Amino acid sequence: MGLTYQSTGKLANREAFDVPVSANEPVIALAGNPNTGKSTVFNALTGLRQHTGNWPGKTVLQTKGIFIHEGQQYTLVDLPGTYSLLANSVDEQVARDFICFAKPDATIVVVDATCLERNLNLALQVMEITEQVVLCVNLIDEARRRKLNIDTGALTRALGIPVVATAARSKEGLPQLLESTAKVVWKKIKPRPNLVQYIPEVEAAVSLLEPKVKALLGNDINPRWISLRLLDGDITLIKALEKFYGQQKVKSVREVFA
Amino acid sequence: MSLPSSLGQLVEEAQRLSGPLQNTIRDSIVNSIYTTAESIAAGAVTTGDPERTDWDRKIDNILTSPVWGFPIMLGLLVLVFWVTITGANIPSAMLAEGLFWIEARLTDFFMAVNAPAWLHGFLVLGVYRSLAWVVSVMLPPMAIFFPMFTLLEDSGYLPRVAFNLDRFFKKAGAHGKQALTMSMGFGCNAAGIIACRVIDSPRERLIATLTNVFVPCNGRFPTLIALAMIFVGGSVALSLAGAVATLAVAGLVVLGIAITLFVSWLLSKTLLKGTPSSFTLELPPYRRPQIAQVILRSMLDRTIFVLTRAMIIAAPAGGIIWILANTHIGDTSILAALAGWLDPFAQHMGLDGFILTAFILGLPANEIVLPILIMSYVSGGAMMELDSLAALRQLLVDQHGWTWLTALCTMIFILCHWPCGTTLFTIQKEQHRWRWTLLAVAIPTAMGIILCITVNYLAQGLGLI
Amino acid sequence: MYGSTTLNSAPVGSFVLVKEVNAEGLTRRRLLDLGLVPGTRVEVIRRSPVGDPIAFNIRGAVIALRQEESSKVTVIDS
Ligand SMILES: Nc1nc2c(ncn2[C@@H]2O[C@H](COP(=O)(O)OP(=O)(O)O)[C@@H](O)[C@H]2O)c(=O)[nH]1
Ligand SMILES: [Mg+2]
Numbered sequence A: 001m002g003l004t005y006q007s008t009g010k011l012a013n014r015e016a017f018d019v020p021v022s023a024n025e026p027v028i029a030l031a032g033n034p035n036t037g038k039s040t041v042f043n044a045l046t047g048l049r050q051h052t053g054n055w056p057g058k059t060v061l062q063t064k065g066i067f068i069h070e071g072q073q074y075t076l077v078d079l080p081g082t083y084s085l086l087a088n089s090v091d092e093q094v095a096r097d098f099i100c101f102a103k104p105d106a107t108i109v110v111v112d113a114t115c116l117e118r119n120l121n122l123a124l125q126v127m128e129i130t131e132q133v134v135l136c137v138n139l140i141d142e143a144r145r146r147k148l149n150i151d152t153g154a155l156t157r158a159l160g161i162p163v164v165a166t167a168a169r170s171k172e173g174l175p176q177l178l179e180s181t182a183k184v185v186w187k188k189i190k191p192r193p194n195l196v197q198y199i200p201e202v203e204a205a206v207s208l209l210e211p212k213v214k215a216l217l218g219n220d221i222n223p224r225w226i227s228l229r230l231l232d233g234d235i236t237l238i239k240a241l242e243k244f245y246g247q248q249k250v251k252s253v254r255e256v257f258a
Numbered sequence B: 001m002s003l004p005s006s007l008g009q010l011v012e013e014a015q016r017l018s019g020p021l022q023n024t025i026r027d028s029i030v031n032s033i034y035t036t037a038e039s040i041a042a043g044a045v046t047t048g049d050p051e052r053t054d055w056d057r058k059i060d061n062i063l064t065s066p067v068w069g070f071p072i073m074l075g076l077l078v079l080v081f082w083v084t085i086t087g088a089n090i091p092s093a094m095l096a097e098g099l100f101w102i103e104a105r106l107t108d109f110f111m112a113v114n115a116p117a118w119l120h121g122f123l124v125l126g127v128y129r130s131l132a133w134v135v136s137v138m139l140p141p142m143a144i145f146f147p148m149f150t151l152l153e154d155s156g157y158l159p160r161v162a163f164n165l166d167r168f169f170k171k172a173g174a175h176g177k178q179a180l181t182m183s184m185g186f187g188c189n190a191a192g193i194i195a196c197r198v199i200d201s202p203r204e205r206l207i208a209t210l211t212n213v214f215v216p217c218n219g220r221f222p223t224l225i226a227l228a229m230i231f232v233g234g235s236v237a238l239s240l241a242g243a244v245a246t247l248a249v250a251g252l253v254v255l256g257i258a259i260t261l262f263v264s265w266l267l268s269k270t271l272l273k274g275t276p277s278s279f280t281l282e283l284p285p286y287r288r289p290q291i292a293q294v295i296l297r298s299m300l301d302r303t304i305f306v307l308t309r310a311m312i313i314a315a316p317a318g319g320i321i322w323i324l325a326n327t328h329i330g331d332t333s334i335l336a337a338l339a340g341w342l343d344p345f346a347q348h349m350g351l352d353g354f355i356l357t358a359f360i361l362g363l364p365a366n367e368i369v370l371p372i373l374i375m376s377y378v379s380g381g382a383m384m385e386l387d388s389l390a391a392l393r394q395l396l397v398d399q400h401g402w403t404w405l406t407a408l409c410t411m412i413f414i415l416c417h418w419p420c421g422t423t424l425f426t427i428q429k430e431q432h433r434w435r436w437t438l439l440a441v442a443i444p445t446a447m448g449i450i451l452c453i454t455v456n457y458l459a460q461g462l463g464l465i
Numbered sequence C: 001m002y003g004s005t006t007l008n009s010a011p012v013g014s015f016v017l018v019k020e021v022n023a024e025g026l027t028r029r030r031l032l033d034l035g036l037v038p039g040t041r042v043e044v045i046r047r048s049p050v051g052d053p054i055a056f057n058i059r060g061a062v063i064a065l066r067q068e069e070s071s072k073v074t075v076i077d078s
Helices: A012-017 A038-046 A090-102 A113-129 A140-145 A152-159 A174-185 A200-217 A223-232 A235-244 A250-257 B007-044 B055-063 B069-112 B117-155 B157-171 B178-187 B189-198 B202-214 B221-235 B238-269 B291-326 B334-348 B353-361 B366-378 B389-399 B404-415 B421-431 B434-461 C025-033
Strands: A027-032 A063-069 A072-078 A106-112 A133-138 A148-150 A163-165 B045-047 B280-282 C004-006 C015-021 C041-047 C054-058 C061-065 C073-077
Touching: A012 A090, A027 A038, A027 A090, A027 A113, A038 A063, A038 A072, A038 A106, A038 A133, A038 A174, A072 A174, A090 A113, A090 A235, A106 A113, A106 A174, A113 A133, A113 A140, A113 A148, A113 A152, A113 A223, A113 B007, A133 A152, A133 A174, A140 A148, A152 A163, A152 B007, A163 A174, A200 A223, A200 B007, A223 A235, A223 B007, A235 B007, B007 B045, B007 C025, B055 B069, B055 B157, B055 C041, B069 B117, B069 B157, B069 B221, B069 B238, B117 B157, B117 B178, B117 B221, B117 B291, B117 B366, B157 B178, B157 B238, B157 B280, B178 B189, B178 B202, B178 B238, B189 B202, B189 B421, B202 B238, B202 B421, B202 B434, B221 B238, B221 B366, B221 B389, B221 B404, B238 B404, B238 B434, B291 B334, B291 B353, B291 B366, B334 B353, B334 B366, B353 B366, B353 B404, B366 B389, B404 B434, B421 B434, C015 C025
Parallel strands: A027 A072, A027 A106, A106 A133, A133 A163
Antiparallel strands: A063 A072, A148 B045, B280 C061, C004 C073, C015 C041, C015 C073, C041 C054, C054 C061
């Protein structure tokens, strides 16, 4: 039964997001809290001029651009800034759906070096969906100005993913960011994200639900993450799953929520 | 273990597992993520100077203080307009002089090759002249206004404006981020309407969309400025003219904000009933803008973009208007006939038929309202070179009987009338409902008509004119 | 130990600890996602010139909340 879902082509959903479907044309997503410099990174890499500015929420469209690195063309997508991916707002759904269903070859999470704690919250959530993550600790110049010292080595160890410090406005660190990202895309580095451990009750429920998710949906989308969202009662994700994995089972879901 | 065969069963299973503890699970999930983030951050960040003064706090103490918050906001508004108006004056005049010198040479050329009069009229007096007007009137103020606005945007001041004003928007049943979408509207209402996407609640997004036009965009500023210079500024000594005109424009903007709040309130009490949704606003740290970059970017991205759009619309529109003004049915031109027909109503509003016609024909872009008006005034009458505000004053006052009241009513109608074609198109695209697009036309138009009639009769009744 | 109050009535300049969020549905989710989970230390930074909203330092970011939301968060003095 569940095979109907699994048989969907791995990257087929990308079409719905209007990004290249072929495995030879990698897609990279930029996620992050609002105002952390995503659009600045995007502009610096693609040479485009996406609207930047110092107020949260100015990037309202999901914008894509291309850049070439060592002869290879990449598509870069600038997602709207969100504090989380728990889908309480349209922005959060847009960002989540892209990471979850378009399955970018790498996701760069841009975080504000001066406010790491809040920003890591989102990074940890992205890591639950995909392993292909690079952390871009941006605004490092601001952090320096405030005499904050960021130990990227410690971050790499704690998170299990590549970490690069950048100051996107002055293009500092961007070559390193590109290099790490390309390595992740081509699997030359395989990030091993250290996932958040939840309280025992939650972990127990997850371990019961996860095999069932796997049986129905396969491994295409991280089953642990889907289990968590289902336990969480995230209706928007269920709707998105219906949308991207065919309409056959819509009725039974409606019945549950009736 | 039974395996689920559908999403529905999976969801059922999850609900069975989480049971009545849904809220607890949810809380604990968020809690665990934040706790993890906290400990990772603690292990990676060391601060070298914990005693460092927090400049952001100090700046906010002033910019959002109960005493200084509002005066500074108003002061910045006035400052931006003042720099724009006084700074644009001379380059505008120089541009106009240059462009009309070229017009004269073009005319010479058409004479020399014995071109037919209609061709010269269409191309030079129609297409070229309206282009020249649009460029000389719009370019300098935009080239000054946009960089200044971008500096404000980049520094982080806009969220503070939203913070200061939120209470009023809440009272009006609107979203606090409407202050942000309004700020974007200063550049271009279509951009402001796209920015409305930052508002999550559909009801409040619609309110913000329908009222965005009450913020005068860049296509309307130059006209407001020109009229203010001629009529408000013209009545005082030259040295003061810029300052007085600035206050007039700033006053009009404040009026626009007041109307926005009023209409938002009205909408949320009638058509779009509801309580304000939750609202969170981040006040980001101030950042020093990169001045050179800002100027370059705002020139390229905004100024050139808006100007190009205006020129693309102005060129054919100019030609068409020239045809309308010079095609005669009986012994009046089509334009004059239209104006004559609108005149009785326009008079109630303190305008005249030509002014109202110009607004109607200016639907494609607000930038061309004034050029249309000038063209319809000068066609038929004696040709003149409109290369300065003095010449414009002469045309309006001496030849067409404008008073300060005419100017005031025109300025009010510039602030409150239907959105331009691009903006309407954007509204339709964002809201997908004809009724909202129509409402976006009806609301400001009704506001404008009511205000103009009131002001007109009030001024006449009080014997002010 | 001091008594508990709600976030909107904590005085400007004070530090408080989040005890619980008394909201349901979307509002609850949003407040939690902002980082207002139990035990979080919050600084009350300032009120807007007209009293509402109020700006708080929540986990390193300055965030303004309207009364409607901040009154749903129970806190204790820190
Ligand atoms: N000092 C500094 N400012 C930056 C840096 N990157 C971005 N900014 C500024 O931060 C603000 C937000 O950037 P933006 O790219 O619009 O953020 P987004 O919301 O994540 O797309 C803008 O004012 C940028 O100029 C950086 O590395 N250093
Ligand atoms: Mg952006």
